[in-house]
Amino acid sequence: MSNFRENFPCLPRLRGGRAPVRQLCSGRPLFVLNSLDADVSVIDPATWREIKRIRTGKEPHHLYMTPDEKSIIVANALADSLTFIDPRTAEIQKEVRGVLDPYHLRFSPDMKWLVTAGNRLNHVDLYRWDGVDLRLAKRLPTGKTPSHLWIDSRSSIAYSTMQDSDELVAIDLAKQEIKWRIKTGPLPADVFGTADDKLVLVGLTGSDSVEVFDVSGPTPKSIKRIRTGAGAHAFRGAGDRKHVYLSNRVANTISKIDLGTLTVVDSYPAPGGPDCMELLAGGRYLLTTSRWSKKLTVIDTEKREVVRQVPVGKSPHGVWTLDHAPRQ
Numbered sequence: 208m209s210n211f212r213e214n215f216p217c218l219p220r221l222r223g224g225r226a227p228v229r230q231l232c233s234g235r236p237l238f239v240l241n242s243l244d245a246d247v248s249v250i251d252p253a254t255w256r257e258i259k260r261i262r263t264g265k266e267p268h269h270l271y272m273t274p275d276e277k278s279i280i281v282a283n284a285l286a287d288s289l290t291f292i293d294p295r296t297a298e299i300q301k302e303v304r305g306v307l308d309p310y311h312l313r314f315s316p317d318m319k320w321l322v323t324a325g326n327r328l329n330h331v332d333l334y335r336w337d338g339v340d341l342r343l344a345k346r347l348p349t350g351k352t353p354s355h356l357w358i359d360s361r362s363s364i365a366y367s368t369m370q371d372s373d374e375l376v377a378i379d380l381a382k383q384e385i386k387w388r389i390k391t392g393p394l395p396a397d398v399f400g401t402a403d404d405k406l407v408l409v410g411l412t413g414s415d416s417v418e419v420f421d422v423s424g425p426t427p428k429s430i431k432r433i434r435t436g437a438g439a440h441a442f443r444g445a446g447d448r449k450h451v452y453l454s455n456r457v458a459n460t461i462s463k464i465d466l467g468t469l470t471v472v473d474s475y476p477a478p479g480g481p482d483c484m485e486l487l488a489g490g491r492y493l494l495t496t497s498r499w500s501k502k503l504t505v506i507d508t509e510k511r512e513v514v515r516q517v518p519v520g521k522s523p524h525g526v527w528t529l530d531h532a533p534r535q
Contacts, residue, residue: 236297237485237528238279239496239503240270241520247281248519249297250503252530255517259297264288268326269311269483270525274318279527282309284327294529303341307332311355315362320380322365324353331356331367331376333383345383350374355441357398357407364422366407368395375409375420377427389427392418399442399451401466402535408464410439410453417453419469431469435462443484443493446532454481454495461495461506475506476513483525486532496523 236258237250245267249259264286272279278300281290287307291300310326314336321334321341331349334341350369353376357366364386365378373393377386394413400406405423416432417439436455443452445463453462454477461481463473479497481504486493493506497516503526505515 235295235529237494237503237526238270238292238294238297239519239523240267240281240525241522242266242268242524243521245283246520247292248503248523250517250519252528255505255515257517257519260520261290261292261297261299263290264302268524270527271312271314272527272529273314274316276529280312282306282312282323284308284310294527306334306341307346310353313356313358313365315358315365315380316360317362319362320358320365322356322358322367322378322380324356324367326352326354326370329353331365331378333365333378333380347378347383347385349376349385350388354395355397357400359400359404360402361404364404366398366400366422368398368409370394370396375407375427377422387427389420389429391429392416392432396439397441399444402448406466408433408442408451408453410441412438412440412456415439415455415458417464433464433469433471435464435471436460436474438480440481441483443486444533444535446486446490446535448533448535452484452486452493454484456480456482456498461493463508473508473511475508475511477504477506478513479504479516482523485526485528487528488530488532490532494526494528496526498522498524 239248247261264283266285270281279292289303308325308328309323311324333345350372352370354368354370376388379386392411396412397410399408407420419431421428436458438457440456441454461475479500481495484495503517
């Protein structure tokens with residue numbers, strides 16, 4: 208695995224000849240987190256086959272690529288640990304223990320803060336990062352079941368949804384304190400902020416909608432609900448700073464939302480309970496983990512159809528690769 212490109216050269220077309228993959232010709236791997244297997248599937252983008260499994264700690268739920276793209280971090284909730292993986296070689300870099308109940312995680316864009324959500328223990332932890340080691344700066348008690356995190360472009364505010372108390376919480380990173388909290392619709396999950404930091408979108412998994420909050424002033428305001436589909440859950444920016452994708456886990460669809468008009472402008476089939484997503488370089492192919500069918504699903508957004516499903520492990524959750532479109 209030390210030379211991924213040499214061992215797994217790129218093919219001119221997807222296996223079966225259904226769609227071109229010139230955008231994947233770096234040969235760098237795809238990573239899919241299998242929550243119930245406690246491991247990560249490594250997929251060769253030339254053949255679309257799993258070629259390796261990486262063991263993690265107990266009950267991993269999310270993975271995240273650092274803003275400098277040097278590491279993919281797996282949050283192992285029941286193991287109280289983080290696993291760092293090299294996104295180029297698919298080798299483990301290190302394991303960090305003593306991180307209490309990391310369910311979701313997010314690095315600030317300036318790489319000075321790592322924030323983790325303790326879903327089981329009802330806290331959000333703020334860690335300082337010096338480029339090598341983590342140091343706990345503050346543990347903040349929150350509402351019930353902190354779920355997903357987002358950090359604004361200025362690395363000043365962290366947002367966390369509260370899954371079981373139906374809230375959105377804003378945390379001032381410099382002051383290390385909760386700035387405000389506001390009620391949301393049922394079962395808020397993923398959270399996504401617009402590039403100008405003025406709006407925050409929340410997927411309401413307990414409904415069929417995304418709730419939009421104006422956070423530009425001193426007091427947040429709920430300004431709109433966008434109907435997408437049952438089980439509105441996870442976001443992935445479309446790479447153009449104008450649109451965002453939203454997975455509807457129950458409806459088995461993915462919605463494309465216009466961030467200017469706050470309306471759904473397109474929809475794609477996504478069987479098997481779509482969850483987290485990745486958008487490949489070039490913006491045409493959207494990847495989503497299919498939680499209930501143990502597969503990674505590849506969607507051609509131009510043809511609006513599924514072009515491939517790759518078998519992975521049990522309850523696949525996150526998916527990341529270096530060969531991605533911009534994340535906004």
